Amino acid sequence: MxxxxxxxYLKEIYALGEETQKLVSTxxxxxxxKTKASSATDMLQKLANKGLVDYTKYKGxxxxxxxxxxxxxxxxxxxxxxxxxVDKLGFSWDEVHDIAEQLEHIQSKxxxxxxxxxxxxxxxxPHGHPIPNTNGKIVAxxxxxxAELKVDEEGIVVGVKDASDSFLKYxxxxxxxxxxTIKIVEIEPFDNSxxxxxxxxxxxxxxNVAKNLYIKSE
Numbered sequence: 617m618x619x620x621x622x623x624x625y626l627k628e629i630y631a632l633g634e635e636t637q638k639l640v641s642t643x644x645x646x647x648x649x650k651t652k653a654s655s656a657t658d659m660l661q662k663l664a665n666k667g668l669v670d671y672t673k674y675k676g677x678x679x680x681x682x683x684x685x686x687x688x689x690x691x692x693x694x695x696x697x698x699x700x701x702v703d704k705l706g707f708s709w710d711e712v713h714d715i716a717e718q719l720e721h722i723q724s725k726x727x728x729x730x731x732x733x734x735x736x737x738x739x740x741x742p743h744g745h746p747i748p749n750t751n752g753k754i755v756a757x758x759x760x761x762x763a764e765l766k767v768d769e770e771g772i773v774v775g776v777k778d779a780s781d782s783f784l785k786y787x788x789x790x791x792x793x794x795x796x797t798i799k800i801v802e803i804e805p806f807d808n809s810x811x812x813x814x815x816x817x818x819x820x821x822x823x824n825v826a827k828n829l830y831i832k833s834e
């Protein structure tokens with residue numbers, strides 16, 4: 617059985633590797649885990665000894681097939697618990713991450729599968745992230761980031777790349793949420809800020825925000 621710390625490393629290596637499709641550097645892992653590079657190196661060597669990561673000294677690590685399988689189990693539990701907390705207990709989408717971090721370490725496969733059934737087999741969590749099925753498979757998404765749209769193009773917000781509390785609270789503040797239809801009104805070349813219309817308001821968002829919203833083109 618893996619420790620909670622080991623499971624957390626696997627999940628974060630998966631998340632970082634999903635973005636780059638390359639070796640994840642030790643420094644980026646340490647930053648994500650809020651620890652020293654030396655501590656991250658020790659953990660990577662430990663996970664490598666268990667056959668869960670392929671680790672190259674001074675270069676970084678990626679999940680092995682065995683490690684990816686274990687990571688997907690953790691991701692599945694985390695996203696199902698987030699869905700439960702929002703849909704059934706009335707939590708806001710910016711309140712659930714830390715709670716799900718605790719619940720994701722429950723080892724009962726029966727509980728996870730019954731939770732999935734109770735929620736009627738959701739495909740995505742409250743942040744628009746796909747939920748792995750019982751086989752650890754994720755359905756490929758057709759979404760793109762908002763920053764890729766051009767003026768007069770529109771799409772539906774289907775997820776967020778950055779699911780941090782601060783970003784979600786910011787989206788709450790400017791009244792943007794999943795399901796909103798957004799049209800590009802203007803793009804400012806100087807700083808890549810984007811003026812958008814979501815049928816209830818017309819506002820300007822930064823280029824960084826535009827890079828962190830997933831859109832499904834209509």
